[in-house]
Amino acid sequence: MPLARAYSVALLGVDGHVVEIEADVGGGLPGFHLVGLPDAALHESKDRVRAAVVNSEQEWPNERIVLALSPATLRKAGSGFDLALACAVLGTSGVIGQEALHRTALLGELALDGRLRPVRGLLPCLLAARAAGMRRAVVPAAMLAEAALVDGIEVHGAASLSDTLAFLHGERQLRRPEPPVDGPGPEPPDLADVVGQEDARHALEIAAAGGHHVLLVGPPGTGKTMLAQRFAGLLPRLAPGEALALAAIRSVAGRLPAGGALSTLPPFVAPHHSSSMAALVGGGSGMARPGAVSLAHRGVLFIDEAPEWGAKMLDALRTPLEEGEVRLSRAEGTVHYPARFQLVLAANPCPCAPAHDRDCICPSMARRRYLGRMSGPLLDRVDLRARMFPVMALTATSDGAESTAAVRARVLAARAAAAERWAERGWRTNAEVPGPVLRTRFALPRKALRPLDAGLRAGELTARGADRALRVAWTLADLAGRDSPDEDLVAAALYFRDRRAA
Known part of the structure; x- marks a missing residue:
């Protein structure tokens, strides 16, 4: 099967770094391997991603799967890579075309049934994606209000992995954020x-x-x-x-x-x-x-x-x-x-x-x-x-x-x-x-x-x-x-x- 690439963002403090996720399937005994300094939460994503893909009525490759997160020397932490990992794996089997993943940042944690859950640090992640030249981003629909604070990048809100796949196929339009409402907030006491x-x-x-x-x-x-x-x-x-x-x-x-x-x-x-x-x-x-x-x-x-x-x-x-x-x-x-x-x-x-x-x-x-x-x-x-x-x-x-x-x-x-x-x-x-x-x-x-x-x-x-x-x-x-x-x-x-x- 061919190599597939997807993109997500890693946070170091409030500074984001775009991470390229390369997926390679085949050439050995069935298994799921993550390389590129993932933390414990990211290691656990292997089970979440597999269950989410299967429960979204997609076929999971019964082969050796290697996912490389680059740059390899940068520590990756958190569950926000789940969506990008799933799309990279599905990209190797042709479920998603590589052109659909190009310059698209994918952010969100996957539930076992394929629902997309919110993650911390979405705002600096989108700022980093915009600065790195990403054209669009798919984020959890529940976080569209936060995503609206960043302009200069197309943001789409998905409720599940199935919604994301339909969007990447061009079969469905996802929700877009409403214009942000700026305001000073409640005034302090007098x-x-x-x-x-x-x-x-x-x-x-x-x-x-x-x-x-x-x-x-x-x-x-x-x-x-x-x-x-x-x-x-x-x-x-x-x-x-x-x-x-x-x-x-x-x-x-x-x-x-x-x-x-x-x-x-x-x-x-x-x-x-x-x-x-x-x-x-x-x-x-x-x-x-x-x-x-x-x-x-x-x-x-x-x-x-x-x-x-x-x-x-x-x-x-x-x-x-x-x-x-x-x-x-x-x-x-x-x-x-x-x-x-x-x-x-x-x-x-x-x-x-x-x-x-x-x-x-x-x-x-x-x-x-x-x-x-x-x-x-x-x-x-x-x-x-x-x-x-x-x-x-x-x-x-x-x-x-x-x-x-x-x-x-x-x-x-x-x-x-x-x-x-x-x-x-x-x-x-x-x-x-x-x-x-x-x-x-x-x-x-x-x-x-x-x-x-x-x-x-x-x-x-x-x-x-x-x-x-x-x-x-x-x-x-x-x-x-x-x-x-x-x-x-x-x-x-x-x-x-x-x-x-x-």
Whole structure:
């Protein structure tokens, strides 16, 4: 029998690679052999594919079958190759013509009766197929809403292997995806709901305007979680490319919302302090999957009760904070997941966490040890720190509280000013600007730098901390509508880095 070829897609992180599946039948004792670094799930496809073909009223070759997945050095994982494997085998017996399989990506898991089941990571698979020059793709009909997010490639939804074969023969038309419905998604709660806490509200406004990370410290019930939940509403909506990148991560993680809408709302991810390292930064057996830091890409990662996480967990955030991505190495290979998020940390001032400081029963060493679980290197990467205090009067402080819309208008104006200033260098926010650029090309007058020099001499600042304070000062200038920060704005930036707030 002749050689047949079919095409599918393998995922390595959120990057897809088109896989050519060659089927050769004959020349030995009956058997089914898969070569090309398949994982356990793909090895099990031999029984699924055979049963699906037979139950779809097609003849299974009673000969030696060899299926080679190329490139052979790339690890293939998952059950999404089932449909392509079945079509490659049937192509050797002439059930499907080779021309029908040319430049056609086949994705989906087969049930024993031939039904086509959904698989994870369809969106990045289709993006990779389009980039590799595939003309069309056949996917499970249940995933057409997700497939609609990718244009530039013909997508057809099949309910079963029989439907796929009829389509490849030209005897039946398959369902096509409906046009995607873009939308921002449900709006976050309004900032006006938060009573008082002017310092913390101002810190969040600065963080949103400049892309900075923030730490909120205060007793229970002061509104730390409320403020964090409203932070995403202050950020700009995602651009189409950013929304698609976030959707690809969610697709790999199996977290893409149903309905096919491409959400442009920045994500808000709040893992529990009992989460594992794999749940936080990514991991798991086999090929590592994305964690909370990647699901928060271009949005907000909220770490509540930060000292309860432990130093090892929190220090794992240091590399994503600096580089904007996570690299996870396993025996099967190394995957890269984007993780450019804004970090919001929240902590109680002490282990006993009373409603008011006067009721604290913790000795000073216990308070220091508790907050010391957040390491110095991590806190050095947090630009803003705000202390929150118990609310003393509900009616007086709730009157005239600014809404999310009012604050967001100032944030967008400040971001526009920063984007215009850094456009030639490819940066969009002040938090992305390297320290050497702020000290050379955009150096401030010596008088404006006096607060920083004093902090460095007193040992209250590191060199990295001084650079981060400079970035905050530029954000304050953008919010104030100034061309550059002066001494007062640099001092205000240092106020929000005061270690006593932690």
